[in-house]
Amino acid sequence: MQGMYLLVVDWYFILEKFLLVGLVVSLSMVVAMYATYAERKVAAFLQDRIGPNRAGIFGLLQPLADGGKLFFKEEIIPLASSKALFVLGPMLAMITALLTSAVIPWSTPLRIFDRNISLQIADINIGILYIFGVVSLGVYGIMIGGWASNNKFSLLAAIRGASQMISYELAMGLSLIALLMLTGSLQMSVIVNHQLGGGLGGLLSWHVIYQPLGFVIFFICAMAECNRTPFDLPEAENELNFGYHQEYSSMKLGFYLFAEYINMFISGVVMSTLFFGGYDLPFVNEETWNIHQNWLAIIGFCTLLGKAFFFVFVFMWIRWTIPRFRFDQLMNLGWKRLIPLALINMVITAFVILWLKK
Amino acid sequence: MQLTQRAKQVDRRPMTQLEKLYLWNIAKGMWITISHLFKRKVTIQYPEQKRTFSKVFRGVQILNRDEEGRERCTACGLCAVACPAEAITMEAAERQPGEEHLYKEEKYAAKYEINMLRCIFCGYCEEACPKDAIYLSQTFAQANYDRKGFIYKKEDLLIPNPKEDPDAYQRAVGERVTKPLSS
Numbered sequence: 001m002q003g004m005y006l007l008v009v010d011w012y013f014i015l016e017k018f019l020l021v022g023l024v025v026s027l028s029m030v031v032a033m034y035a036t037y038a039e040r041k042v043a044a045f046l047q048d049r050i051g052p053n054r055a056g057i058f059g060l061l062q063p064l065a066d067g068g069k070l071f072f073k074e075e076i077i078p079l080a081s082s083k084a085l086f087v088l089g090p091m092l093a094m095i096t097a098l099l100t101s102a103v104i105p106w107s108t109p110l111r112i113f114d115r116n117i118s119l120q121i122a123d124i125n126i127g128i129l130y131i132f133g134v135v136s137l138g139v140y141g142i143m144i145g146g147w148a149s150n151n152k153f154s155l156l157a158a159i160r161g162a163s164q165m166i167s168y169e170l171a172m173g174l175s176l177i178a179l180l181m182l183t184g185s186l187q188m189s190v191i192v193n194h195q196l197g198g199g200l201g202g203l204l205s206w207h208v209i210y211q212p213l214g215f216v217i218f219f220i221c222a223m224a225e226c227n228r229t230p231f232d233l234p235e236a237e238n239e240l241n242f243g244y245h246q247e248y249s250s251m252k253l254g255f256y257l258f259a260e261y262i263n264m265f266i267s268g269v270v271m272s273t274l275f276f277g278g279y280d281l282p283f284v285n286e287e288t289w290n291i292h293q294n295w296l297a298i299i300g301f302c303t304l305l306g307k308a309f310f311f312v313f314v315f316m317w318i319r320w321t322i323p324r325f326r327f328d329q330l331m332n333l334g335w336k337r338l339i340p341l342a343l344i345n346m347v348i349t350a351f352v353i354l355w356l357k358k
Numbered sequence: 359m360q361l362t363q364r365a366k367q368v369d370r371r372p373m374t375q376l377e378k379l380y381l382w383n384i385a386k387g388m389w390i391t392i393s394h395l396f397k398r399k400v401t402i403q404y405p406e407q408k409r410t411f412s413k414v415f416r417g418v419q420i421l422n423r424d425e426e427g428r429e430r431c432t433a434c435g436l437c438a439v440a441c442p443a444e445a446i447t448m449e450a451a452e453r454q455p456g457e458e459h460l461y462k463e464e465k466y467a468a469k470y471e472i473n474m475l476r477c478i479f480c481g482y483c484e485e486a487c488p489k490d491a492i493y494l495s496q497t498f499a500q501a502n503y504d505r506k507g508f509i510y511k512k513e514d515l516l517i518p519n520p521k522e523d524p525d526a527y528q529r530a531v532g533e534r535v536t537k538p539l540s541s
Contacts, residue, residue: 046391050401216381321391322384337378 012115020121024101032261033063035312039261042316070254078150078247085148090248090255093141097262099134103127104269105189107279107300111293119297120189127188128176131270132169135225139165141259142227142234146244157243160327161234164224167334168231172221174342175214178349179207179274192278203282208275213345215275217338222267224334227260229319233327268311272304279304416479417498419472419510420517420530422491424462427519430491433467437483437492445476446483463489470515474500474508495530 037052037059044051052059077086106119124130139162146158180186183194191207198205208215224231235243245256272278279300286296325333376382402409422430433450451468453461460466483492502508518526 045395045399048394048397048400050399050403317388317391318384321387332378333380 016115016117017121020117020119021102024106024121025098028098028101028262028265029258031265032258033067035261035265036066036257037063038312039316039319042313043320046317046320067254070251073250075250075252076247080150081247082148082150085144086247087252089141089145089148089244090252090259091141092144093138093259094255094262096134096138096141097259097266099137100131100263100266100270103130103188104266104273105192105278106304107297108293110297119301123187123189125185125187127191128180128186128274132173136165136169138225138259138263141256142244145248145256146234149244149247151247153240153242154244154246157234157236157240157246160236160240161227161244164227164231164233164330164334167331168221168224168338171217171334171338171342172225174339174346175211175217175221176274178214178342178346179211181346181349181353182207182210188273192273192280195277196280202277202280202285206275206277206280206282211275211345211349213341214349215271217342217345218275219271220333220338222271223315223318224330226263226267226315228264228315230322230325231330232324233330236324264312264315265308268308268315269304271311272307276307411496415496415498416481416494417496418474418494418500419477419483419515420493420495420497421467421470421512421515422493422517422531423520423527425520426459427521428458428460428462429466429516430462430489431467431470432463432465432489432491433470434465434488436486436488440482440486441477442480442482443476443478445473445478447471447473467512470512472510472515474510475505493531497530 040062041051041059043049052062055061055065077083102121103124104120105123108119110117110119142161143158146154146156146161149155179191183191185191185194195205195207196202203209227234233243234240235245240246245253248256281299281303286299289296424430431448433448435448435450438444438446438448447469448467448471449469450465453464453466479494481494484494500508517530520527
């Protein structure tokens with residue numbers, strides 16, 4: 001009977017993970033939905049307008065109306081397109097956008113029925129590498145969609161998207177190497193724990209204090225990876241006529257647009273996790289409050305959300321401030337400015353760490 | 359040569375290394391946009407809230423009536439002659455005995471049409487009219503389902519009767535009809 005234990009499955013564990021996956025996915029969806037609303041409101045306010053205010057109070061039902069509209073639009077698949085790939089494109093964009101959230105530690109563990117439930121779907125020891133891998137896959141949504149459309153503009157957009165991703169991923173990776181030197185681990189939970197318990201309620205141990213340049217580089221690259229203005233060259237309404245999703249209609253188009261907002265939210269979460277202490281609430285020491293563990297988890301979760309929303313707002317703020325880069329400017333910025341800067345940052349970090357450890 | 363005082367000297371010096379990072383200039387730009395977050399909004403909530411027009415605003419034409427509610431138009435055709443867009447067409451008819459309460463003078467317009475797709479709202483018809491019969495009102499948002507609907511008939515253009523429905527008459531007249539109604 002000893003061998004039977006190998007087959008014993010902790011069903012609660014599986015149930016718990018399934019629930020968590022469902023929650024995280026629906027959370028990302030809802031946030032992305034209201035990010036579209038927020039985008040329109042932020043755009044309006046920065047341009048002295050009011051923004052959507054007809055559907056529901058303050059226009060809060062606007063995302064639902066938009067979604068409903070997209071569902072009922074006619075679905076057009078161009079005759080000359082390669083159909084399988086054409087359908088695959090938006091699916092890939094959506095899936096890769098949602099996959100990233102799997103390794104994010106959303107908060108401290110919850111305690112339900114005497115079980116510690118970790119609010120991280122998978123605490124794998126290569127967390128950052130996983131994020132990198134999935135984010136790089138994200139470009140396939142753009143490439144396949146643009147290529148399968150059989151349209152010059154879409155193809156140009158796909159090429160632009162691919163080259164942009166490759167250029168900015170390098171600088172992003174280099175800026176993270178400096179961060180990894182500090183933590184010595186690729187595991188997301190270790191990186192967050194490394195930022196807890198410093199001065200000012202943890203604020204002084206946030207990585208952004210030690211890696212300000214690294215953060216700025218990471219931020220710019222994240223914006224480029226999300227294809228947000230000023231890096232929205234694959235979309236480029238006025239040059240490429242909406243680029244890679246020009247031929248798309250109905251909810252397939254919706255998926256592309258939606259994936260962008262999910263990406264934006266997730267990259268906000270990743271930035272908060274890597275550089276801004278994750279779920280750590282600054283200026284206070286939560287451990288001394290002597291309240292139930294579940295409350296701490298909820299507070300931590302809200303803190304993380306707050307930080308992520310702040311980054312989402314900054315993304316929007318930048319989008320409505322500056323125009324799109326020209327392609328040569330984009331490449332110059334990526335290869336001639338960010339990569340050398342990231343390298344310098346990495347070398348300096350390495351020397352300082354060596355010097356301190358001596 | 360300077361044509362205006364507003365001309366601005368363009369700085370054509372090549373960018374410095376700091377400027378090539380764009381960060382400082384982007385920060386300046388972001389400061390400008392965020393300051394707009396707190397500024398007064400210029401939006402007018404249209405159907406509920408309407409912009410006030412100047413008195414010379416030229417909207418859709420109305421065919422005026424006199425104070426007893428009789429049509430003033432005598433179908434002289436001066437408006438059609440004056441119209442640069444050739445949007446106006448009409449047919450005259452003779453007033454029959456017993457119709458004195460309908461038409462002010464012996465001749466009236468049996469048919470009066472303005473093609474609103476051609477009309478350029480110049481107001482020449484109003485200037486040409488010797489009988490104060492046509493005015494450009496302050497109504498402006500016309501909508502219709504097809505092009506035919508934009509050829510406005512007499513029924514569409516005639517102002518409500520001031521005797522039967524004075525409120526609707528006042529609304530339709532707006533502020534533009536400044537001349538006294540009786541002449």
